[in-house]
Amino acid sequence: MEEKGGIRIQSREVLSENWFRLEKVTFDQRRADGSEQRLQREVYHNGPGAAVLPVDAERGTVLLVRQLRIPALVNGDGLMLIEACAGMVEKGDDPARTVLQEAEQEMGCRLQGLRKVLELYTSPGASAEKLHLFLARYTQDDRTGQGGGLAGEGEQIEVLEMPLGQAWAMVESGEIIDAKTVILLQHARLAGGGF
Numbered sequence: 001m002e003e004k005g006g007i008r009i010q011s012r013e014v015l016s017e018n019w020f021r022l023e024k025v026t027f028d029q030r031r032a033d034g035s036e037q038r039l040q041r042e043v044y045h046n047g048p049g050a051a052v053l054p055v056d057a058e059r060g061t062v063l064l065v066r067q068l069r070i071p072a073l074v075n076g077d078g079l080m081l082i083e084a085c086a087g088m089v090e091k092g093d094d095p096a097r098t099v100l101q102e103a104e105q106e107m108g109c110r111l112q113g114l115r116k117v118l119e120l121y122t123s124p125g126a127s128a129e130k131l132h133l134f135l136a137r138y139t140q141d142d143r144t145g146q147g148g149g150l151a152g153e154g155e156q157i158e159v160l161e162m163p164l165g166q167a168w169a170m171v172e173s174g175e176i177i178d179a180k181t182v183i184l185l186q187h188a189r190l191a192g193g194g195f
């Protein structure tokens with residue numbers, strides 16, 4: 001197999017393919033001293049995804065969602081997480097379209113002035129997930145629906161509107177513990193409504 005930067009992939013085995021794919025990659029690594037090492041790493045393909053934080057600059061508020069997260073529950077962190085609205089980017093779709101659609105579905109909100117801020121690996125030691133993060137603007141008039149998500153897929157999403165300062169206080173108190181959400185709130189604070 002082809003070598004790239006001293007790494008030669010030997011095999012890729014699918015360990016599980018239920019919702020997302022989990023694979024085991026076996027590869028040879030050439031070390032700086034010229035010796036070779038055979039290694040294995042598991043990769044969980046739970047991505048790509050996209051998330052958006054809508055900000056009403058006039059009123060100084062943001063929209064967030066609160067929903068059941070089983071990984072947090074089994075980790076002992078309670079069952080509901082407060083997050084920026086997010087969704088998986090379906091094959092062939094693009095991240096901007098994903099967040100426009102998720103904002104309608106989960107928050108009942110139209111977005112204006114969508115602005116990409118970052119593309120991030122969220123847990124690169126084990127996960128291939130890359131998240132595309134956006135800020136957007138909204139006004140009260142853009143809140144045209146109930147949101148809530150897709151009941152048929154089990155979603156029961158609560159929409160939260162609060163001042164940006166209150167959301168940040170919830171980061172500091174440990175009530176908001178989702179990485180993409182903390183990063184987006186920090187970006188909104190740094191932008192000071194000027195985006």
Ligand SMILES: Nc1nc2c(ncn2[C@@H]2O[C@H](COP(=O)(O)OP(=O)(O)O[C@H]3O[C@H](CO)[C@@H](O)[C@H](O)[C@@H]3O)[C@@H](O)[C@H]2O)c(=O)[nH]1
Nearest residue numbers: 019046047048049050051086087088102129153154155180
């Ligand atoms: N049947 C089944 N359904 C699942 C499973 N895992 C997720 N789902 C369903 O798949 C849908 C996914 O909803 P999205 O809004 O597209 O994604 P998300 O769960 O918000 O995930 C987003 O945020 C995650 C957390 O930050 C990201 O990890 C992810 O990439 C994405 O951006 C939800 O209805 C959820 O219940 C599963 O193992 N089995």
Ligand SMILES: [Mg+2]
Nearest residue numbers: 085086087106
């Ligand atoms: Mg979602």
